Amino acid sequence: MTQFVRGATCTLLTALAVAGCGGSASSGNGLAAKPPNAIVQEANNAIIHASSVHVAGSISSGSVPLTLDLDLVAGRGGRGELSEGGLTFRVITVGPSVYIQGTPAFWTHFAGASVARTLDDKWLKAPASGQFAPIAALTNMQLLFGKVLLSHGSLQKVGTSTVNGQKVVGVRDSKAGGILYVAATGRPYPVEVVKRGTGAGRIVFDRINQPVALAPPANSRSLAQLH
16 A cells, blocks of 8 residues: 555656646736746746645556546645556545545555455545655645646746647746646646656646535544554
């Protein structure tokens, strides 16, 4: 289980970070005229001050697909679902606790058949620190975007374009490849990350500042009860 937690987190953060962490703007908000590093910083400032964001898409680690669908709430935690190679789990982080609900195949593969039986249709409750900190970090909005947007190589602007009807400007990581597109009008929020080649995939950022209901699940077993 710990190996999967660390592996999935590393894959996600690496793929997003090397995808060309960028910022946004055009004549609409003026950032397109700024150097790429300044665009990155302003994009980070915009998203970490949002109240919530939805992050969804898929990337790959070698030939293994990783998909995610997460709602993040600033200062509170997040919820959603992740899957690696068809092994799926749901996660909710609220304050100091993280809750994980895996499929039977997930728990059997990473924790054994006994744990899979114990946690059938139940959530595992654990501290958001310790061995499950990497999963909790995926639902920490400020931490996730701080790592994603501020961990990169040399940056290069690629100009403005349109993504799903939204005018965007892109910044490419010239060392690792890939582009992050961010809104070129209004607040410079990230719109999507596109990565080709190794670690190829697409991650979309939307539903920014929309209400998200976040509460602990009712049916959970604590980590201590498994020992």
